[in-house]
Amino acid sequence: MKPYPLQCKPEFKERVWGGRALERFGLELPEGRIGEGWMIGDHPNGTTTVVNGELAGMGLDQIREKYGKVLYGSKGFSEKNGRFPLLIKLLDCQDDLSVQVHPNDHYERLPQGELGKTEMWYILDAKPGAKIIYGLKDGVNREQLAAAINENRIMDCLNEVTVQAGDSFYIPSGTVHALGAGILVAEIQQNSDSTYRLYDYDRLGLDGKPRELHIEDSLNVIAYEGSGATYMKTDLSASNEWLTLARSPFFVTDKGQVEGIWSLQTTPDSFVIHIICDGAGTIRWADGELPVKPGECYLLPANLGSYSLTGSMTVLRSYLP
Template sequence: MKPYPLLFQPEMKERVWGGRALEQFGLTLPEGPIGEGWMIGDHPNGTTKVINGEWAGLGLDQLREQYGKDIFGSKGFSAKTGRFPLLIKLLDCQDDLSVQVHPNDDYDRLPQGELGKTEMWYILDAKPGAKIIYGLQDGATREQLAEAIADNRIMDCLREITVERGDSFYIPAGTVHALGAGVLVAEIQQNSDSTYRLYDYNRLGLDGKPRELHIEDSLNVIAYEGSGASHMKTNLSADNEWLTLARSPFFITEKGNVKQEWPLRTSADSFVIHIICDGTGSIRWADGELPVKPGECYLLPANLGDYTLTGSMTVLRSYLP
């Protein structure tokens, strides 16, 4: 079967901090506060299915099993789990997320078959004054943080940053972080659902009970001497050129503005994921052309080869290093 750009049915996740903002992308949401759209994923907690073309109806796990390296590329599998290595999300934060941290792959208390979680955020939209928590105050130690948690003053140890549309944040495992109310985010991450909560504003979960905290695990995995986290403004100086937002052992993510035809190519090493941030255009390849719009996330098979982006739009491109 000839390869083509794959679009998936998102797996929607109800979250106490979520809302309805993902509807602006034309997505159909179930009832309730929807915080996460898992746009491309192959995880026990959510596996997306193709909704376009000849592979419609197949899950990402089935594509992996049937076509393997042809679609994913020679590097396109987690060495630990054998699954698709990334998870692509859109996040609607109508309220503050919990203060949290993620482990790396080597943490010995990870659930069986689970990965650590290095991730990055691209701010698609932000209300004026919206903030995130991004790292500890300089010099904060495990002992100081544990004492602050016990005294209910953890916020004294955390750094807050005001964000705006177009900001990018790289969040290696071990970085304390939390998205704040009023942001809409594209997230590229390892294929993991491992989160340790340090603090959750003493609120109740969707079940009416206090949400679980993971203080000991959190204190164990925080990178107190620095995790390599970085953030940047992403104003582009030219069209049809890539700006690198994140370069990690697990993914590379770049941003580009499409203003005229932009010829590109996949490689045998890795699939390519394109997230359409704004504007409209198309993806054209040897056997067809697809119109694309904001909020859509496409997986381009490693064996697709030459393709062209057209139109006037901002896109993110992610692939494996």
């Protein structure tokens, strides 16, 4: 089989904080408050299926089993569970998300086979004044945070950051965080669905019942001395050059502005994922060409080799370090 860029049918997740904004990308949403589109995923809670080319109809798990490291690359598997190592999402936050934290791979209370969760956010759009929670205030320790939770004043311990489109946030495991209302996000993360909630505004879930909190697990996994979280503005000084937004042990994510023709290449050790943020153009490779538009995500096999991005568009590129 000749390699080609794979596009998947998203797995949509209804969330109490979601809405309908992902429709702006031409996605056909199911009914309800859709908070998450899992665009590229190979997880028990959501495995995406290829919709184009020779592999159409196959899930990423089936492709992994049949084509292995040829398509995903020599590094393209989790050492812990053997699955595709990343999960790519689009998030529509019409309301505040819970204040939460994610464990690392080594937390002993993780379900068997589950990974920790280091992630990053790229802000695609944000209403004026939209905010996120990003880390603890300086000096807050476990005892102080536990006391604040017990006294219903956890917000006194948290940092708030006002965000704009183009902002990028790196969120290693152990970082307390929460997206706020009015934000549209591209999220690149470890292939994990492990979230511990610290606080949820006394909100009821979609079932009309209070949503579960995970106080003890949260307090156990928080990096009180700092997790290495960083954020940045991502204005680009030139076209057809990469600006690195996040470099972690689990993924590297870059941003670039395509103008004209940008010649690129995959390597045998890792697939490449492109998220189209804005503009329009194509992906060209030896055997074909695909038109692409905002909100689309493509998995480029490790053995694709030379390819080019053309047109005028902003793209994210993620691969394994």
